[in-house]
Amino acid sequence: MSAALEDDARAESIRMIRDSAAAVAPPGGDLSRIRGLRFKAPGHDPATFRQLGEMGWIGLRVPEAQGGAGLGLGEACALAEELGAALVPEPLIPAMLSASLLAAVGAGPLEALLAGTALPLVAWQERADTLEVPGTPDAPRKFLVNAAAATSFLLPVREADRIALYEQAGGALTLEPTQDGGTFGTLTPDLAGASRIAGDIGEALALALDEAALLTGAYLLGGMERALAMTLDYLKTRSQFGKIIGTFQALQHKAADVKMQIALTRASIEAAAATLDEGATGDLRRATVSRAKARAAESAMVVTRQCIQLHGGIGYTDDYDVGLYLRKAMVMANQYGSATLHRRRFMATSPEGEE
Amino acid sequence: MDALRIPAPTELDSLEEEHFRQVVRAFLHENYPEELRNPPKRLHWSENKPWYMTLADKGWLCPGWPKEHGGLGLSPAKQIILTEEYERYGVARTNDHGIVMLGPLVIKYGTEAQQQHFLPKILTGEHIWCQGYSEPGAGSDLAALRCEAVPDGDDYVVNGQKIWTTLATDANWIFLLVRTDKQAKKQEGISFLLVDMKTPGITVRPIINLELHDEFCEVFFDNVRVPKANLVGQLNKGWDMAKALLSFERIFLGSPRQSGYALSRLRILAERMGVFEDAEFQDRYTRLRLELEDLKALYGTFVAKLKRGESLGPDVSMLKIIQTELFQRITDTMLEIAGENAGLLEPMEGNRNLHPTGQFIQARPATIYGGSNEIQRNILSKNVLGLPG
Ligand SMILES: Cc1cc2nc3c(=O)[nH]c(=O)nc-3n(C[C@H](O)[C@H](O)[C@H](O)COP(=O)(O)OP(=O)(O)OC[C@H]3O[C@@H](n4cnc5c(N)ncnc54)[C@H](O)[C@@H]3O)c2cc1C
Numbered sequence: 001m002s003a004a005l006e007d008d009a010r011a012e013s014i015r016m017i018r019d020s021a022a023a024v025a026p027p028g029g030d031l032s033r034i035r036g037l038r039f040k041a042p043g044h045d046p047a048t049f050r051q052l053g054e055m056g057w058i059g060l061r062v063p064e065a066q067g068g069a070g071l072g073l074g075e076a077c078a079l080a081e082e083l084g085a086a087l088v089p090e091p092l093i094p095a096m097l098s099a100s101l102l103a104a105v106g107a108g109p110l111e112a113l114l115a116g117t118a119l120p121l122v123a124w125q126e127r128a129d130t131l132e133v134p135g136t137p138d139a140p141r142k143f144l145v146n147a148a149a150a151t152s153f154l155l156p157v158r159e160a161d162r163i164a165l166y167e168q169a170g171g172a173l174t175l176e177p178t179q180d181g182g183t184f185g186t187l188t189p190d191l192a193g194a195s196r197i198a199g200d201i202g203e204a205l206a207l208a209l210d211e212a213a214l215l216t217g218a219y220l221l222g223g224m225e226r227a228l229a230m231t232l233d234y235l236k237t238r239s240q241f242g243k244i245i246g247t248f249q250a251l252q253h254k255a256a257d258v259k260m261q262i263a264l265t266r267a268s269i270e271a272a273a274a275t276l277d278e279g280a281t282g283d284l285r286r287a288t289v290s291r292a293k294a295r296a297a298e299s300a301m302v303v304t305r306q307c308i309q310l311h312g313g314i315g316y317t318d319d320y321d322v323g324l325y326l327r328k329a330m331v332m333a334n335q336y337g338s339a340t341l342h343r344r345r346f347m348a349t350s351p352e353g354e355e
Numbered sequence: 356m357d358a359l360r361i362p363a364p365t366e367l368d369s370l371e372e373e374h375f376r377q378v379v380r381a382f383l384h385e386n387y388p389e390e391l392r393n394p395p396k397r398l399h400w401s402e403n404k405p406w407y408m409t410l411a412d413k414g415w416l417c418p419g420w421p422k423e424h425g426g427l428g429l430s431p432a433k434q435i436i437l438t439e440e441y442e443r444y445g446v447a448r449t450n451d452h453g454i455v456m457l458g459p460l461v462i463k464y465g466t467e468a469q470q471q472h473f474l475p476k477i478l479t480g481e482h483i484w485c486q487g488y489s490e491p492g493a494g495s496d497l498a499a500l501r502c503e504a505v506p507d508g509d510d511y512v513v514n515g516q517k518i519w520t521t522l523a524t525d526a527n528w529i530f531l532l533v534r535t536d537k538q539a540k541k542q543e544g545i546s547f548l549l550v551d552m553k554t555p556g557i558t559v560r561p562i563i564n565l566e567l568h569d570e571f572c573e574v575f576f577d578n579v580r581v582p583k584a585n586l587v588g589q590l591n592k593g594w595d596m597a598k599a600l601l602s603f604e605r606i607f608l609g610s611p612r613q614s615g616y617a618l619s620r621l622r623i624l625a626e627r628m629g630v631f632e633d634a635e636f637q638d639r640y641t642r643l644r645l646e647l648e649d650l651k652a653l654y655g656t657f658v659a660k661l662k663r664g665e666s667l668g669p670d671v672s673m674l675k676i677i678q679t680e681l682f683q684r685i686t687d688t689m690l691e692i693a694g695e696n697a698g699l700l701e702p703m704e705g706n707r708n709l710h711p712t713g714q715f716i717q718a719r720p721a722t723i724y725g726g727s728n729e730i731q732r733n734i735l736s737k738n739v740l741g742l743p744g
Contacts, residue, residue: 128694
């Protein structure tokens with residue numbers, strides 16, 4: 001295939017993914033399903049999670065030979081963006097992280113996970129704001145998204161100079177509610193009752209975490225786009241002082257600033273997806289992901305805060321949907337690394353002056 | 356050390372300022388319930404009533420009212436000292452609309468009969484007031500309000516809707532701006548009316564805010580009969596009266612204490628997250644501190660004006676903008692350093708001092724109410740800088 005044809009085919013593939021997302025992410029922006037699931041365990045609908053499996057999304061990045069779709073990050077980011085626009089609470093990104101890891105080691109409940117009938121969550125995180133995986137055997141594992149729905153936990157555990165992977169069926173779990181209506185779980189590991197399923201997952205997990213960071217940025221991007229769209233609608237219909245408030249230049253300029261943040265985020269995410277799809281590894285991969293995630297985390301907060309302000313009082317109500325985007329940004333902006341963490345990692349992995 | 360003697364309420368206005376400050380501190384130490392310090396959310400009447408009643412019993416409830424009406428008769432300067440000390444101690448706001456808004460208005464514009472009827476009932480906690488100004492179509496453009504009062508015999512009949520009415524579910528009386536002349540220029544057809552919320556035809560519906568708290572409400576009026584005697588001031592002069600009241604109130608929205616408190620919580624959080632010593636954080640923290648110090652200095656210049664007995668001009672809008680935006684930047688920084696804790700609904704580790712998300716959400720409406728920051732910037736550019744338009 002010529003390069004141009006290849007580009008066309010790729011664009012078509014991404015377009016198809018976006019269209020298919022409508023099955024779970026209603027394009028009209030009806031968030032009543034999302035509201036109905038808030039603040040009730042587990043924070044999402046297991047039947048819809050199964051649907052993500054049936055759509056082939058959980059295995060989107062998994063090679064075809066292992067039952068996945070074998071698609072690139074371009075497609076995966078497009079999908080995450082669509083789900084972000086609709087605030088889909090089913091934990092696709094954590095599930096894709098698990099799928100990448102299990103596919104890489106060729107073990108564990110991969111098939112059931114891809115089908116959406118199992119949700120093994122990777123319990124990797126020992127503290128806030130990190131991408132490091134120390135694998136301390138008995139350290140509580142934190143910030144497990146909607147963990148009440150997990151069917152098992154995948155525990156990275158340090159053994160000499162390697163990180164092995166254990167699967168733990170249940171376990172002592174405490175849940176804390178999150179702003180978006182879901183929960184963060186903390187798991188106490190119980191290695192005695194767990195089974196060891198792989199011996200060396202360090203590299204595979206690092207790669208999977210990078211992809212999860214990028215997908216989180218894409219999810220946030222979708223939310224920013226929708227929050228701005230809602231805000232523009234409001235600016236075009238609300239009137240005060242006998243004028244549509246969107247005619248006030250102070251507000252026009254704020255909206256224009258929001259648009260620029262979103263444009264930069266999109267450019268950064270799409271460039272990162274393309275760079276990784278072209279096979280970037282090592283420091284280049286890390287720097288590219290960090291650039292995109294730092295931008296997305298910061299923009300998501302700037303954009304959603306500003307959208308509240310542009311609405312006035314109604315933006316400060318729980319009934320009005322724009323606040324749901326702020327809450328989701330609060331929960332996701334720092335997942336898989338805050339802007340500060342990613343800026344620091346970018347500086348460490350992207351030496352200057354080599355162009 | 357001997358405990359400071361707390362003088363009778365009638366003596367407070369004559370104390371020297373520093374002495375007065377010490378007295379306020381001692382008073383709070385002695386009387387303020389420890390468990391109500393720095394509450395994470397605005398308290399409902401059921402929660403702040405004990406403190407309200409303590410203030411009422413001690414005669415401290417209404418610092419700004421003249422003594423002959425049961426107040427402390429404090430000068431603006433002393434009222435500011437009192438507020439500063441309350442804020443420093445983390446004293447919760449009560450259902451204070453009667454104390455800070457309605458009372459002063461009735462004292463200034465009400466008839467003797469109205470003063471005798473309404474003021475004592477605020478002082479005893481029998482009447483709890485809420486403020487019914489904003490409407491769905493009249494927020495920043497308050498003068499566009501449409502809720503109307505039509506004369507009928509000895510009554511007005513009120514129809515319409517108010518919104519964003521803070522703590523209306525707690526209140527048994529509401530003060531309203533209502534339209535009484537639809538023909539006049541919009542500011543000139545507005546009157547000020549006092550309404551018993553038990554009157555038939557009133558429906559209150561709480562609105563859940565972003566804190567997931569039922570703090571503000573919608574209030575609906577369906578043929579509500581209000582005695583004409585409840586009109587305050589002259590017919591169609593309600594706008595000027597309400598405006599006169601706002602200018603003194605605006606300095607309180609610029610008080611640096613809110614940001615000061617938030618900054619102290621930011622430090623606790625940064626230490627807990629292990630980033631306080633980071634050079635990058637130190638720079639950001641220092642910027643915020645300097646901004647706070649400069650805000651305090653600017654605030655001080657406005658306080659000094661009040662102490663000299665001068666009134667405040669439109670430039671007081673600067674304080675509100677600077678304070679609220681600093682408050683927001685501090686809480687934005689909290690989320691940025693909190694890692695995944697930035698998504699929690701409740702305080703971290705059950706510790707009220709580690710509640711970045713609560714502070715962050717609380718900071719959001721500060722740039723919306725009390726005249727949004729866009730409106731304050733309009734005031735600055737037109738009324739202070741003299742720009743056209
Ligand atoms: C927490 C909270 C408590 C409140 N409590 C009370 C209460 O107890 N009683 C009461 O009566 N009201 C209360 N209010 C209402 C408050 O006064 C209004 O929300 C405020 O006046 C803004 O009006 P609005 O919400 O209709 O927004 P709008 O006026 O519709 O504003 C929407 C956006 O347009 C901007 N805008 C409007 N006009 C202009 C302009 N000319 N130039 C540039 N930008 C403009 C605003 O800044 C805002 O960003 C409360 C509000 C909040 C958030």
